[in-house]
Structures are given as structure tokens and as C-alpha cells.
Amino acid sequence: MEVVRSKVAQPRDSDGFRQRQLSARQLLRGDLEGDDLEKYVEERVMLTTLEKAQNWARRNACWPLGFGLACCAIEMITVIGSPRNDISRFGAEVVRASPRQADMIILSGRVSIKMAPIIRRIYDQMLEPKWVIAMGVCSSSAGMFNNYAVVQGADKFLPVDVYIPGCPPRPEALMYGILKLQDKITQEPSLGWRKQYGAEGTEEAPIQVA
Amino acid sequence: MTEPGTDEEAVRAPDPLATPYREREQSVTMERVGHGVRDDGADLQPESELFTINLGPHHPATHGVLRLLCTLEGEQVLDVKPIIGYVHTGIEKSMETQQYWKAITFVERMDYLAYYFNAQAFCMTTERLLEVEVPTRAEYLRVIHTELNRIASHLFWLGTSALDIGAITMMWWALRERDYVLDLFEMSSGQRMHTRYFQVGGVMDDIPPGWEAKCREFLALFPSRIDQYEALLDKNEIWLQRMKHVGVVSKERLLELGVTGPLLRAAGDPWDLRKAMPYSAYADFDFKIPVGTVGDCYDRYRVRMAEMRESCRIVEQALDGLPEGPYITTDRKVALPPRHELATSMEALIHHFKLVTEGFRVPAGEAYCAIESPRGELGCYIRADGSAKPARVHVRDPSFVNLQALPEMSEGGLLADMIANIAMLDPILGGIDR
Amino acid sequence: MPDATGLELVAQRVRSAVAEDAVVGTTYEHEQAMLEIAPARVREVLTYLRDEDEQPYEFLASLHGVDYLPEEPRLGVHYQLLSRARLERLGVKTRVTVEDPVVPSVIDLFPTANHQEREVFDMFGVLFDGHPDPRRILMPEDYEGHPQRRDFPVGGEPVLFTFNEHKYPRWYD
Numbered sequence: 010m011e012v013v014r015s016k017v018a019q020p021r022d023s024d025g026f027r028q029r030q031l032s033a034r035q036l037l038r039g040d041l042e043g044d045d046l047e048k049y050v051e052e053r054v055m056l057t058t059l060e061k062a063q064n065w066a067r068r069n070a071c072w073p074l075g076f077g078l079a080c081c082a083i084e085m086i087t088v089i090g091s092p093r094n095d096i097s098r099f100g101a102e103v104v105r106a107s108p109r110q111a112d113m114i115i116l117s118g119r120v121s122i123k124m125a126p127i128i129r130r131i132y133d134q135m136l137e138p139k140w141v142i143a144m145g146v147c148s149s150s151a152g153m154f155n156n157y158a159v160v161q162g163a164d165k166f167l168p169v170d171v172y173i174p175g176c177p178p179r180p181e182a183l184m185y186g187i188l189k190l191q192d193k194i195t196q197e198p199s200l201g202w203r204k205q206y207g208a209e210g211t212e213e214a215p216i217q218v219a
Numbered sequence: 220m221t222e223p224g225t226d227e228e229a230v231r232a233p234d235p236l237a238t239p240y241r242e243r244e245q246s247v248t249m250e251r252v253g254h255g256v257r258d259d260g261a262d263l264q265p266e267s268e269l270f271t272i273n274l275g276p277h278h279p280a281t282h283g284v285l286r287l288l289c290t291l292e293g294e295q296v297l298d299v300k301p302i303i304g305y306v307h308t309g310i311e312k313s314m315e316t317q318q319y320w321k322a323i324t325f326v327e328r329m330d331y332l333a334y335y336f337n338a339q340a341f342c343m344t345t346e347r348l349l350e351v352e353v354p355t356r357a358e359y360l361r362v363i364h365t366e367l368n369r370i371a372s373h374l375f376w377l378g379t380s381a382l383d384i385g386a387i388t389m390m391w392w393a394l395r396e397r398d399y400v401l402d403l404f405e406m407s408s409g410q411r412m413h414t415r416y417f418q419v420g421g422v423m424d425d426i427p428p429g430w431e432a433k434c435r436e437f438l439a440l441f442p443s444r445i446d447q448y449e450a451l452l453d454k455n456e457i458w459l460q461r462m463k464h465v466g467v468v469s470k471e472r473l474l475e476l477g478v479t480g481p482l483l484r485a486a487g488d489p490w491d492l493r494k495a496m497p498y499s500a501y502a503d504f505d506f507k508i509p510v511g512t513v514g515d516c517y518d519r520y521r522v523r524m525a526e527m528r529e530s531c532r533i534v535e536q537a538l539d540g541l542p543e544g545p546y547i548t549t550d551r552k553v554a555l556p557p558r559h560e561l562a563t564s565m566e567a568l569i570h571h572f573k574l575v576t577e578g579f580r581v582p583a584g585e586a587y588c589a590i591e592s593p594r595g596e597l598g599c600y601i602r603a604d605g606s607a608k609p610a611r612v613h614v615r616d617p618s619f620v621n622l623q624a625l626p627e628m629s630e631g632g633l634l635a636d637m638i639a640n641i642a643m644l645d646p647i648l649g650g651i652d653r
Numbered sequence: 654m655p656d657a658t659g660l661e662l663v664a665q666r667v668r669s670a671v672a673e674d675a676v677v678g679t680t681y682e683h684e685q686a687m688l689e690i691a692p693a694r695v696r697e698v699l700t701y702l703r704d705e706d707e708q709p710y711e712f713l714a715s716l717h718g719v720d721y722l723p724e725e726p727r728l729g730v731h732y733q734l735l736s737r738a739r740l741e742r743l744g745v746k747t748r749v750t751v752e753d754p755v756v757p758s759v760i761d762l763f764p765t766a767n768h769q770e771r772e773v774f775d776m777f778g779v780l781f782d783g784h785p786d787p788r789r790i791l792m793p794e795d796y797e798g799h800p801q802r803r804d805f806p807v808g809g810e811p812v813l814f815t816f817n818e819h820k821y822p823r824w825y826d
Binding site: 075076077078079080082083084086087090091092093106118119121123124127131153154155156157158159176177179 | 275276277278279283284304305306307308309310312313324325328331332375378379382390391394395397398411412413648649652
Binding site: 303304311312350474475476477478490495496585586587589596598600602610611613622623653 | 680682683685687711712713714717720721731733740742744763764768769772790791792793801803805807808
């Protein structure tokens with residue numbers, strides 16, 4: 010085997026970084042003129058729409074409500090709290106206990122008929138904009154529990170944005186679901202449940218108890 | 220409605236018991252807490268001194284959807300009434316409509332941290348009814364997996380309990396080790412949780428090559444990790460203040476309440492079904508039962524930490540002594556024949572067909588078998604009526620019975636102590652509500 | 654477990670100590686002993702077995718209900734007793750009909766029966782006489798029916814396949 014040695018070329022970026030440093034110093038002194046000034050400004054200004062900026066901020070700081078029902082909650086806690094699968098890198102680490110401060114609710118576990126009104130109340134207490142992830146087959150569609158005690162899918166009383174199948178879904182599956190929700194927030198917010206149910210332009214009113 | 224100048228008595232809201240259930244704004248129980256008497260002999264004024272609060276089903280520190288109706292006087296808890304049923308899934312009723320083989324998936328989801336134990340109790344009882352014998356290799360594999368599950372369950376308990384008390388670091392450490400155990404489960408059965416690995420008559424499949432080496436690697440690593448956890452918490456001033464002499468119940472009272480498991484052992488009673496009434500292959504192993512002295516929360520914590528070490532030892536001994544042999548019973552009426560036989564033997568094909576479509580039939584009878592799960596005595600009662608589906612399955616869940624000790628532990632203490640009591644009680648609402 | 658002869662001896666002792674009609678039958682199968690007693694005598698038999706017998710059983714491991722539907726009397730209540738000193742289990746059962754489902758409560762003998770009797774009431778409708786808090790425990794408080802009886806439907810939704818999906822209206826119809 011032949012060993013060939015050659016000098017590694019200088020990394021190109023270093024003089025770009027140095028250039029930018031120098032031009033920043035010149036700007037502060039008021040020395041940049043004409044084209045240089047234009048180029049300087051162009052490099053540092055981004056044009057976008059308000060919706061895009063808003064969506065970008067919302068997707069990267071989507072705070073889940075700490076809401077675990079059953080076995081899927083164990084996997085959800087593994088995603089939030091385990092060093093191996095960690096959603097704080099996606100901005101969702103801050104698990105809030107109060108629904109008023111949370112952006113998304115992850116329904117992790119089977120929804121029994123006794124718990125359903127309580128979940129609806131908590132969902133109503135969350136402030137717009139809010140998203141719902143139905144984690145696991147039990148909250149998506151009652152899973153294997155086709156019986157008297159389980160609500161057959163959380164979308165019977167809540168609008169759900171992302172469904173994650175699995176019993177329980179792997180932590181990677183839950184992360185994929187959260188990332189899909191983030192994509193949904195930035196790219197196609199109109200594909201939320203309002204479009205699905207034909208309810209664009211409506212507002213939710215909390216359920217009144219007579 | 221308030222009007223200025225009226226007497227306070229008349230202004231109080233209408234009696235909650237008189238309004239229909241769905242329209243009640245407040246929760247009531249059938250028996251109101253009485254007036255009570257203060258230390259200096261004066262009567263407590265109701266409604267102005269006692270404060271009824273709902274530690275609701277949605278709460279970050281209740282380990283699931285448990286609702287506690289607490290009556291507080293200031294910060295001191297006078298009365299606690301647990302209200303459950305918020306994850307009631309009708310598992311026992313659903314199992315009556317499934318074959319025994321399929322019912323294992325249902326029963327695993329009851330106590331969802333100790334899934335191998337649920338499956339073991341159910342399989343043991345069915346094997347009792349069928350009078351089928353489990354080969355030794357399968358028994359050893361069952362012991363290995365259940366003890367690993369005990370370690371995983373205690374680790375999760377440790378992480379979440381410490382999180383409730385405030386020691387947030389423990390959650391990261393405990394979940395890290397738990398991921399290693401779940402990797403082992405994934406390697407042997409394909410799933411991290413609810414693995415359906417235990418079948419009636421043995422286990423689903425043999426362990427793959429390399430599993431034993433990986434398990435030994437974990438066992439070599441784990442005791443040093445427990446040392447790290449103990450170094451963090453055992454002599455920690457805040458932990459000691461929150462745990463010592465909190466939630467003490469005498470062991471006679473615990474026995475009256477039917478409490479078993481680490482709570483009873485922490486109170487000083489060395490009752491462990493693995494040693495007292497050995498089942499499966501536990502009689503072959505040499506391990507100790509950690510027992511506490513006082514019965515407070517600190518003892519419960521120490522007992523569970525020591526149990527993790529003992530489980531490590533059991534798994535090591537089981538791996539050392541793992542015999543060769545079949546991993547499931549050879550009785551073809553109960554267990555599926557191996558795939559290669561289906562090509563050559565007509566009988567195997569017929570057995571396979573009958574087992575997959577109808578399932579094995581269990582002769583009529585009743586049986587109750589109990590095992591030691593991480594929370595106490597987990598018993599399974601099955602009534603069989605001769606068909607392929609069980610006629611009644613009841614699981615005596617330890618958390619359901621242990622929850623009755625919570626009022627005894629918390630009354631007279633502070634609200635923060637009640638949170639510590641719930642944490643050390645280790646309730647799993649899936650098992651409580653089934 | 655007490656073996657078959659041991660079970661017969663226990664039954665004899667209960668008959669002589671409590672009443673002749675207290676013990677309805679004994680069953681010994683799969684090395685497990687089961688004693689069937691009359692519902693009215695539950696408290697006396699369990700007191701006797703806990704305190705006075707020469708082989709006492711002091712721990713109530715489980716209290717659960719069974720529905721023996723085609724056979725009458727339909728509803729059964731099982732008490733699984735355990736003796737920690739002798740490492741023996743004994744099952745005691747009583748059977749009541751749906752028309753008269755009253756069984757005396759054993760909560761003062763075994764305080765562990767509190768939640769477990771409420772569960773049997775909730776799921777089967779057996780009324781426990783003397784229980785201080787006879788409410789439903791698992792189902793919502795205003796639920797009607799007793800779910801784990803055999804004639805109660807399992808419930809849920811029909812699973813839609815291509816052959817039957819046209820029969821069921823969807824939410825958007």
C-alpha cells in the first residue's frame with residue numbers, strides 16, 4: 010500500500026471570518042461606503058413574512074403539557090427525561106404543569122370514559138395556539154380496547170393534529186411525531202384540524218355546563 | 220348569590236349532594252369530615268378552618284391519574300380520600316372475549332411498569348389449570364426477564380420519586396440505566412415494553428446469541444451505578460429531612476390493610492413470596508430479602524435500592540446456571556410446533572391450525588396463583604369453563620390494595636409529606652384501575 | 654395448600670363451630686382448596702377461620718367477584734385467605750342470586766376489604782351489608798349497570814371491514 014502525504018490546504022473559511030470581523034469594525038467606525046455598505050447590510054438582514062417568523066418561533070418552542078395517562082406515558086417520560094432520547098434539542102423540554110402555559114398536549118395513554126370530560130376541560134384551558142398529539146393507538150383509536158370503558162379514539166371529543174401509532178410507540182416514533190407536528194406548524198398550518206373539519210375562521214368556545 | 224348585609228350562613232352555596240352529579244361544582248364524599256377539635260379544646264369552625272382540596276387527576280406528582288380529595292387544616296392533612304377509576308379500561312372484561320394466548324397482551328397492560336410480572340401470573344395460573352409443565356430453561360429465562368423487569372421498574376420509580384421530591388438529577392441517571400435494560404428486552408423479544416414474551420408453557424423464543432454477553436456487561440456495570448445513586452441520596456440532608464420518620468405505619472396495621480411488598484418489608488416483616496412460597500425457579504437461587512426497621516419513607520427507599528442489587532445477583536446466578544433444553548413446553552396441544560415441522564408432519568400442521576384459529580381449550584376449573592411483583596403480591600384468578608376463552612380473569616393488583624394504606628400514612632402529616640408518601644408507595648394506576 | 658383431607662377437616666370444624674348449614678361444599682382441584690359457604694354465614698365463618706380455628710388464616714389476600722352465568726346462583730364472591738405462618742392458602746366462596754345479592758361485609762375483620770368490596774359492588778352489583786362507603790369505585794358515579802356481569806355487553810364500536818362499513822354512518826354524514 011502506498012502512503013501519499015500532502016499538505017492540507019488552508020481552510021477557506023478562515024479568511025471569510027476575518028473579513029467579516031474587519032468589515033464589522035469598519036462599520037462601527039463609520040468607514041464603509043457604497044457597495045461595501047450594501048453588501049454588509051445584505052449579509053445581515055433576512056426578509057420573511059410575519060407568519061413564517063411566527064411559525065418558526067412557535068415550532069421551536071412548543072412546550073408540552075405534562076400529561077401522562079398510562080403506558081405511553083412511560084415512553085413519553087423516556088423521551089422527555091432520558092439522556093438517550095431527548096426532546097430538549099427540539100425545544101420541547103420545558104414540560105409545564107399548568108395547561109395555561111402549555112402549547113401542546115400529548116395524550117399518552119388510554120382515555121377512559123371517566124377521564125374524558127377532564128381532558129376536555131384541560132384542553133379548553135389551554136390558550137390558542139395549541140396542538141394535540143395522540144400518542145399511541147389507545148388515544149388514536151382505542152387500540153385493542155374495544156369495550157365499554159374506553160373512548161374509541163380521542164378525536165371523538167378533541168381535535169387531534171398528529172396521530173402516532175404504536176403500543177407503546179418507540180421513543181424515536183414519538184420524536185418523529187413531534188417533528189412532524191413542527192413541520193406542520195411551519196409549512197402547512199392550514200392543514201390543521203380546522204381544514205379537515207371545514208371549520209376555517211372559527212373559534213372554539215368552551216363547553217358550558219348548564 | 221351574595222347580597223350585602225345578609226348573614227354568612229344563608230349565603231353559602233346550595234347543598235352539593237342535592238344537585239345532580241353532572242352539574243355539581245364541588246366534589247363530595249358520602250361522609251363529610253367532622254368538625255374536629257383543636258388542641259385547646261375549642262371547636263374548629265367548619266368552612267373557615269378546614270380546606271378541602273382536590274389533588275386532581277391531572278397533577279404532575281401523582282404518578283398517574285389518581286385523584287385525592289384532601290381536607291387540610293393549614294398545611295396539615297386531616298383526611299385523604301383517594302378516588303380512582305380514571306384509567307379503567309375494562310381489561311378483565313375484554314379478556315373474556317379473547318383466547319388465552321391473545322389475552323396475555325391485555326393482561327400485560329395492567330401494571331404497565333411490571334409487564335413481565337402480569338404475564339407471568341396469568342401464564343402460571345393457566346399452566347396450573349392445564350396441568351402443563353414448563354421446561355427448566357424456560358423457567359430460568361422467565362426468572363431472568365422478571366428480575367430485569369424488577370430492576371427497570373425500581374429504576375423508573377426511583378427517577379420519578381426523586382423528581383417529585385426535588386432531586387431532579389436522579390431521573391436522568393435512572394432513565395439512562397433503564398434504557399440499557401430495555402435494550403436487552405428489545406434484543407430478546409423485539410419490543411421495549413409489553414413484549415408478549417411469556418407464553419403459556421414457556422417463553423416465546425430463545426434468547427439470541429450475544430444476549431448473554433450483553434446482559435453480563437450490564438450486570439457488571441450496574442452495581443457501581445447503584446453506588447452512585449446511593450452516594451447522591453443516602454446521606455443527603457434534604458432527602459433525609461423529607462424521608463425520615465415520614466409516613467410510618469406499623470406492620471400489624473399494614474397486614475390488616477393487606478399491604479405486601481416493599482412497604483411491608485420496610486416495616487420490618489420479611490414476607491416475600493419468592494422465598495416464602497417459591498414459584499418458578501426461585502428456589503434454585505441464593506438471594507437475600509432486604510428488610511427495614513422503622514417503616515418510614517427512608518426505609519422504603521433503602522429497601523428498594525437493596526432489592527435492585529439482589530435482583531442483579533439473581534440474574535447473574537440464572538445466567539450461570541442456564542440449562543439447555545426447550546424454551547417452551549413440548550405439549551403440542553398448548554404450544555405451537557416449530558416451523559420446520561410444519562413441512563413434514565401432518566399432525567403438526569393440524570395442531571398449528573387449531574392453536575392459531577381456536578386456541579387451546581382449558582378444562583373447567585378455577586385457580587388462583589400469586590407472585591411477587593415489584594409492588595407486592597400480584598395474584599391472578601382464572602375461571603375456565605372448558606372453552607378457548609377464559610370465563611373470568613381477575614388480577615389482584617398490589618397497588619390497588621396498597622393504596623388503602625395512603626390515608627393511614629398521610630393523616631396528621633404535612634401536604635409535602637403526602638407527596639413523599641405517594642412517591643414511596645409506588646402506585647401504578649394501570650394496575651389500580653385495570 | 655391444605656390437601657384434600659385437610660380441606661375436609663376444615664369443613665368439618667367449620668360446620669361444628671359455626672352451623673351445620675354454613676358449609677355448602679368443598680372443592681379440591683389443581684392442589685388448591687376451595688370452601689363454599691352460605692352467604693348469611695360469611696362473617697361467622699371468616700371470624701372463625703381467622704381467630705378460633707386451630708389452623709388460622711389471618712391474611713385476606715384477595716376479595717373478588719365472579720359471574721357464573723348459566724349456573725344459579727349467579728354471582729359469586731371469593732375470599733382468598735392466606736396463612737403466613739403455615740404458608741397455606743384457602744379459598745372461600747359464597748354465591749348469591751341477582752335478585753337478592755346481599756352479602757355481609759367483612760371490613761371490620763379485614764380492613765383490606767374496603768376498596769375490594771367496592772369493586773365487587775361496582776362490577777357485579779353485590780351489595781355489601783355494613784360497608785361504610787358503598788359507592789362505585791372504578792366506573793363514574795352515575796354509571797348504570799354492572800359491567801363485568803356476563804350478560805352486560807362488552808361495548809365499544811364495531812370494527813369496520815369492507816363488508817360492513819356501509820352499514821354504519823360516519824360522523825360526516
